[in-house]
Amino acid sequence: MTKSIDADMVRRVAILARLRVSEDEVQRYVGQLSRIFDYVDLLNEVNTDNVEPLTHALPVTNVLREDVVRPSLSSEQALANAPQADRGFFVVPKVLDQESS
Amino acid sequence: MGEVIDTAALVRSGSSSAADVMDACLKRINSRDKAVNALVSYDEDRARADAARIDKKRADGQTLGKLAGVPVVVKDNICTEFSRTTCGSKILESYVSQFNAFVVDQLIDADAVIVGKANLDEFAMGSSTEFSLHGGTLNPWDTQRVPGGSSGGPAVAVASRMVSASLGSDTGGSIRQPASFCGVVGLKPSYGRVSRYGLVAYGSSLDQIGPFATSVDDAALMLEVIAGHDDRDSTSVNEDVPVYTDALHQPIDGKRVGVCDACFAEGLSDDVRLSVESSIEKMRDAGCEIVPIALPHMKYAIASYYMIAMAEASSNLARFDGVHYGYRAAEPRDLADMYATSRGEGFGAEVKRRIMMGTYALSSGYYDAYYLKALKVRRLIKVDFDAAYQRCDVIALPVAPTTAFAVGEKVEDPLAMYLSDMYTVFANLAGLCAISLPCGFDGSGLPIGWQLMGQPLGESTLLSMAHHYQSMTDYHLQAPELATK
Numbered sequence: 001m002t003k004s005i006d007a008d009m010v011r012r013v014a015i016l017a018r019l020r021v022s023e024d025e026v027q028r029y030v031g032q033l034s035r036i037f038d039y040v041d042l043l044n045e046v047n048t049d050n051v052e053p054l055t056h057a058l059p060v061t062n063v064l065r066e067d068v069v070r071p072s073l074s075s076e077q078a079l080a081n082a083p084q085a086d087r088g089f090f091v092v093p094k095v096l097d098q099e100s101s
Numbered sequence: 102m103g104e105v106i107d108t109a110a111l112v113r114s115g116s117s118s119a120a121d122v123m124d125a126c127l128k129r130i131n132s133r134d135k136a137v138n139a140l141v142s143y144d145e146d147r148a149r150a151d152a153a154r155i156d157k158k159r160a161d162g163q164t165l166g167k168l169a170g171v172p173v174v175v176k177d178n179i180c181t182e183f184s185r186t187t188c189g190s191k192i193l194e195s196y197v198s199q200f201n202a203f204v205v206d207q208l209i210d211a212d213a214v215i216v217g218k219a220n221l222d223e224f225a226m227g228s229s230t231e232f233s234l235h236g237g238t239l240n241p242w243d244t245q246r247v248p249g250g251s252s253g254g255p256a257v258a259v260a261s262r263m264v265s266a267s268l269g270s271d272t273g274g275s276i277r278q279p280a281s282f283c284g285v286v287g288l289k290p291s292y293g294r295v296s297r298y299g300l301v302a303y304g305s306s307l308d309q310i311g312p313f314a315t316s317v318d319d320a321a322l323m324l325e326v327i328a329g330h331d332d333r334d335s336t337s338v339n340e341d342v343p344v345y346t347d348a349l350h351q352p353i354d355g356k357r358v359g360v361c362d363a364c365f366a367e368g369l370s371d372d373v374r375l376s377v378e379s380s381i382e383k384m385r386d387a388g389c390e391i392v393p394i395a396l397p398h399m400k401y402a403i404a405s406y407y408m409i410a411m412a413e414a415s416s417n418l419a420r421f422d423g424v425h426y427g428y429r430a431a432e433p434r435d436l437a438d439m440y441a442t443s444r445g446e447g448f449g450a451e452v453k454r455r456i457m458m459g460t461y462a463l464s465s466g467y468y469d470a471y472y473l474k475a476l477k478v479r480r481l482i483k484v485d486f487d488a489a490y491q492r493c494d495v496i497a498l499p500v501a502p503t504t505a506f507a508v509g510e511k512v513e514d515p516l517a518m519y520l521s522d523m524y525t526v527f528a529n530l531a532g533l534c535a536i537s538l539p540c541g542f543d544g545s546g547l548p549i550g551w552q553l554m555g556q557p558l559g560e561s562t563l564l565s566m567a568h569h570y571q572s573m574t575d576y577h578l579q580a581p582e583l584a585t586k
Contacts, residue, residue, distance in 0.1 A: 010457070017415060017460040018422075018437070019453055020445025029457055036458060036516050040404045043474050046481065053476030054483055056306035056336065057292050057532025057557065063335040077199040081426035090424050095436045 005034045103319030104265035105171050106346070109212075112170030115159060119170030123152035123214060126172040130216070130263045132586050136244060139257035141177050141235045142184055143217025148172070151214045158212070167326055168213035174258045175268040177218040178225050179310065180299040181205055188301050189223040189233035192421050192428045192447030202299020203334070204268060204310050204327045211326045216264065219254030223449045224418065225270055225303045227251045228278060228518050229511065232451045237508065240282060241581040242547055246505040249279030252313070256283040259313045262584040266314045266323050270300055272307045273406055274500070274525025277537035280313055281500035281550025284539045286567075286577060287313050288320045291557045292532035293338035295324075296331030304413040305336075307406075307529040316577055317568045320536070321345035324560060340558060348561035349568040356566060358384050358553075359394035359493030364524060370503045376541035377499050377551040383573050384497070384566070394489040394496065398481045399527075405482065406526035407519055408462050408475035414452075415459030421447065454515060483531045495566050496554040499524050500537045504547040524552060534560050536567050539576035548576070 010029045014021045021029070075088050084091040111117035127145050134140050155170050175181070178188045180198035187193045201209070208215060222232045230238040230253025238253040240246040241261040248257045252269025256279035259267050269276040271289040280287025288311045295310045302308060312323035325346060330339045360381060365374055385391050423429035423443030430446055433439035448456070462471035489496060501521055511518040528535040535554040542548055553570075555563030571577055 005461070009461075013457055013461045013464065015441075016464060017456050018419075018440040018444055019448070019456060020441040021453070021457075025453070029454065032454060032515055033458060033461065036407070036519070037461075037471075039516060040408055040471060040475075042404050043401055043408075043471075043478055046398065046401055046474075046478050048474060048477035048481070051477040051480050053473055054480035055476060057483060057530070058336055058338070060293075060336070060338075065332060073199055078425075080199060081196055083423060083427070083429035092424055093433050093436050093439050 005030060005037060103314060103316035103322070105168065105314060105319035106322055108171050108265065109167060109169045112155070113165045117170070119152035119155040119214065120149065122170045123148055123172055126216060126264060133261050133263055133583055136583055137239045137241050137257050137261060138236055139219055139238050139254045139261070139263065140174060140217045141187060141189070141220050141254065144184060147183060148214055148216045155212050155214070166211035167322060168208065168211040171213045171266065172216045172264050173208060173213050173266050173268070174217050174219045174255060174264050175205065175215060176221050176252050176255050176270055178221060178270060178301040179205060179268060180301065181215065181218065184218060186218070186301065187234060188225070189221045189235060190447065190449065190452065191234050192444070193426070194234060194428065196426050198299070200299060203296035203331045205299065207327045207329070219258050219267060221254055222251035223452050224301065225251040225272060225275055226414065226451050226455055228274070228521055230254065230279070231508065231512060232449055239508070240505045241583040242284065243505065243545070245507055246547065247282070247508055249282035249501070249505060251275040253279050255313050256280055256285060256287065259285045259315060260581060262315070262580055266312055266319055268310055268312055268327070270308055270310050271529065272304045273410060273529050274522045276311050276313065277525050277535060277550070277552060278501050278522065280537040282505040282548065284548030284576070284579060285313050285315055286317055286320045286539070287311070287537040288324060289528055289535050290324060290328065290560060291534040293336050294328050294534070294558065294560065296329070296334040296337045298331050298333040302417040304410040305417060306413060307410060309529070317538070317564060317571045318346065318349060321349055321564045338558065343561050345560060345564055349564050351561065351565040353566055353569045354388040355390065356495070356562070357390045357392050357493040359392055359489055359496040361394050361396045361399070361496065361498065363396060363399050364498040368502050368523070369499060372543035373499050373501070373503060373549050376549045377497070380540045380551045380570065381497050383570060387569055387573065392493050394492055396485045396489065398478060398485050401478050402482055402526050402530060403520060403523055405475040405478040406522070406530055408471050409479065411455045411459035412462050412472045413459070415456045415463060418452070418456055451515070479530050482527065486527070486531045486533065490556050494555070494562055498552050498554065500550040500552045501525070504543045504549055528554050532557050534558070534563050536563055538567055538570060539579070540574070541576060
């Protein structure tokens with residue numbers, strides 16, 4: 001019922017997912033994803049009119065607590081696993097390139 | 102009794118020292134793990150120091166906890182401050198958590214010693230423990246076969262008797278299926294029974310931590326230690342933890358075991374079907390009533406489950422961005438390139454596939470058709486189980502359609518791998534507790550497991566039924582040859 005998955009669609013999804021994929025991977029995903037989503041189309045046999053989605057199995061909704069200050073990670077701890085850090089900050093490459101800034 | 106219970110009692114009373122227990126455990130690990138690759142890291146010096154601290158505690162007159170001196174391993178997606186937590190992924194290869202998971206603190210408070218971390222499919226995504234940065238784990242009953250997954254490492258560590266108990270995580274069967282393939286007991290608690298704080302998230306509405314052990318008694322004790330309310334996990338249930346080791350001995354006379362014919366239909370191997378059916382007969386002999394139940398939406402469970410799990414995975418794994426922790430690609434052009442390249446190089450094939458599918462299912466134009474539809478079908482599956490539990494106390498079914506499959510057999514066919522979870526995903530979708538118990542061997546000598554599924558927070562009843570079954574059988578006492586080396 002849904003549109004089949006082609007290479008353009010796979011490339012578009014990879015951009016949304018922020019995943020660099022090789023052309024080989026694109027071709028592999030076209031086949032694998034198509035097959036899996038064809039199987040998932042089985043769900044269309046089920047009449048779900050007036051059925052509420054179930055996001056998780058517990059009968060709890062909002063869990064509240066007192067808004068009190070508690071110990072949390074220190075700045076050093078928060079940065080301990082950072083690939084690159086400097087003077088208390090995470091370091092990332094420039095966001096915009098020279099021409100567009 | 103159980104090995105964990107016995108060891109803890111000996112150490113508590115002073116008949117054994119934690120140091121001696123640890124020495125013996127490290128010897129077993131050193132002689133057995135090379136053959137199966139169950140562990141990804143362990144630190145002998147730290148384990149010995151922890152054991153010595155427990156002996157000192159006792160010498161100082163303190164009463165030791167429920168797991169006094171018991172060596173355990175935990176799956177490598179459970180955070181520990183004292184070692185790396187890699188999730189079997191290149192993207193977390195050098196990650197050291199700044200905090201312990203709730204369950205890790207519970208184990209330490211009970212005076213267990215966490216010897217090391219156990220192997221898994223990358224980010225717990227898989228059914229075979231073949232997809233790991235650390236290489237695959239092998240089944241100790243036949244090293245040409247997979248141990249199941251994704252908690253293959255914790256299952257094999259117990260099956261080959263390196264340790265008496267371990268912790269895994271179960272999102273769609275990742276404790277029960279490897280328990281079945283390896284011939285040990287594996288328990289997935291009800292959703293919310295055990296805090297997920299410090300478990301690296303895969304499918305947050307499905308994930309649950311639970312124990313592996315060689316007996317139901319030991320699994321009950323492990324659950325008793327790790328269960329409980331934790332306000333750092335908003336889905337942690339605020340209910341008292343029963344004394345499961347006492348609940349085991351409840352009478353099971355007149356308890357109703359639900360059986361759904363559709364669970365014994367096509368796709369189930371004969372060896373597995375016969376063993377599970379004969380286990381159900383044993384429950385009848387023990388005084389249980391066997392009642393037929395219907396699960397009308399059963400055939401849609403896998404499709405619903407994988408849509409939900411992949412959608413949740415694609416959201417949860419967005420945090421691996423090369424900024425806060427983990428692998429970062431060398432010399433990125435700009436920020437967007439750094440994200441995409443770090444993730445493209447850091448994640449393995451199966452994880453990328455699931456992120457792609459989850460992102461697709463959540464993307465504009467497909468959200469209603471896939472993700473929302475799956476959640477509605479999930480509701481119908483839950484309603485099926487609510488109705489079934491009006492008629493029975495537990496449900497009996499297989500764990501997996503076959504025994505352990507060959508290494509490499511399903512690597513190129515992801516859908517076939519997913520379909521092998523057909524009997525386990527229900528419990529995660531509906532928040533049920535479920536246990537896998539050894540119930541026989543197939544023609545090649547590979548273990549078979551059967552599954553009992555209980556109501557949410559129905560662990561006491563579930564464990565008592567499991568315990569009675571175990572007292573009538575000796576399958577759980579069989580160990581592979583590797584366990585004698």
